[in-house]
Amino acid sequence: MTTEDVLLTADTDGVRTLTLNRPKAYNSLTVELKECLLAALREAAAAPDVRAVVLTGAGKAFCAGQDLKEHVGLLQADDPSPLRTVADHYNPIVRTIVDMPKPVVAAINGPAAGAGAAFAYAADLRIAAASANFLMAFANVGLGPDSGASWTLQRLVGYGRAAELMLLARTVQADEAKQLGLVGEVVPDEELAGRAHAVAAKLAAGPTVSYAKIKEVLTAAAESSLEDALLAEDAAQTVLGSTADHREAVEAFVAKRKPTFQGK
Template identity: 90%
Template structure:
């Protein structure tokens, strides 16, 4: 019997594309897929030739969240491991996405629910297909938010709107998601993969050390005082000012040519 690869990996132009590949189950998250995704994200973070990451899904969905069939079957069999999946899988996945020292783009090709939506919220940039939608489905199954959604969602849309989306668990279509600030762009379905790769490739060709510091400073500043934010900016600029990429950018500007960044 041929076992389907639940996660596909492809590299091009310094971009690693990770594709959740359980299309017949709306790319819902089994233990195998969660473990594969975490390992792939960690590998991408450490790979020097990977300078940007695209996360997407195969088929008609981005990710429907937890595979409830597997979840229920394991619980009925007396297996307590599903109760540890937040600690063992979801938290490490989101920490890795948010802490990734490289840009992460979520190419949301269809419905994104629960943890699937939360993975998209954790990315640095979100581009949605016109047919995509988002749903915080946790309340519908008697659960609270996980996968960092309580942290990421309200930073995207504000506390009041985040509470509404979680309590009512309503579906947010792509156009409304853009209006709310959940996604930065909405494109025709057939253009999504190309657009996401183009954005990721542009970032991959840029000063990736700088991008890592931008992410770091934004994370610090989101929860700190102005003084702490100023200190974080000062430290980042001191480090970045000594990089080869900064020198290359300045020299290219003076010479009126396009800079060539090395991520160093």
Template identity: 80%
Template sequence: MTSSDVLLTADADGVRTLTLNRPQAYNSLTVELKELLLAALREAAADDNVRAVVLTGSGKAFCAGQDLKEHVGLLQANDPAPLHTVKEHYNPIVHTIVEMPKPVIAAINGPAAGAGAAFAYASDLRIASTSANFLMAFANVGLGPDSGASWTLQRLIGLGRAAELMLLARTVEPTEALTLGLVSEVVAPEDLAARTQAIAAKLAAGPTVAYAKIKSVLATAAQSTLEKALQAEDEAQSALGATADHAEAVAAFVEKRRPTFQGK
């Protein structure tokens, strides 16, 4: 395991786990943490040895969103940095998660609010602890959504529900999150890390080049016509049909054995 003071990084079985590590502040996002997280995500995306990514938090929270103490302090000091953080930090972080050419799993160990919740929404899979919850509290501080939440949340639960959660700024507990389709699984707190690692390791051992295409095709289809979706599927299948992973899968089927994928 390597670490900075506020972001921990650990590798196991092809899985890189990034842990937000400001537990005393509910892993709220300072400029330092945002910059480190963005750099770590980009590094994971570029590293062929990393075949799946887990994002989680330390302590009792997943991420409380923007660190408001730092935000207010900078504003009071007439520092313009807070006015640019969406463009310079949050947007690139969400772009990197969504466009990551490998699966990203959010292991939501506790409350997730604002940008923290949005990072979870941007991930491919979300596994929540029974102590987790979700809150889109932007309206409570006179702001609108950021970090891609306007795009990701309604694709997970529908426009009507997304509007409700943002306008009313109400907390979603894990049972409701599972019912809404906001998360795929809810587990006991003590089981979250092991369960997430097991799923991530399974994905890491899979055809990661195909996973990248699946993510890309789904993103295209979510915002295009049927014709464009069909075209994207055709292009993806043509490319994947020529990969070593597909050839290995065919050979394994014929030979009645489990395939060994290389992500190529």
């Protein structure tokens, strides 16, 4: 399998779909795949024609997390690279997803474990296939959480549930995931790709500058006081109030027509 094969990229309707493509290995994360994914996310963030991103997996799994076969082989060879992968790969991937100035939709097509689940938690929206499930498996291999899971998971489900899911390493099926707030929607397996694209395409046609600011203030507010949150909101509104998209939306409202957003 070549470097280009481990991650597939497709563009339609302003949406860039990134597909983890190691289906025989449940899309587990090798160094090669992590480097390809990080580069692809950074490229999508910078590309003006990409207005929304879908992250999904090929085959029956979303992502099984770290490829343990590669990991143990490197450890046995006394290669120090496994100890650097959090700093070199996982942290930058999650930062890029969270800081992406456009919406990211995770289309969870099957099992999502460890770092794979954490990537989904970092997305803005999560849509799961009925066959999907989530597993915080770090404790099973004697490790703690990484890829931002300690930050994202408890913001989705609260500290108590996050601690339960991490300490007990309990698998959460799609329906329970929706009840807990891990995902916003569960659809039949065969409808997932279409539904995820439809949601992303709707976002891509919207005021993407506004979406970027919404993400920015939400992230900042997660760690700020009310006063700081109010200041951040005020700063964002000042910027957004002068955008072409805001003017278009107001004019369209007055004219009773549908607005056409340009992301400007």
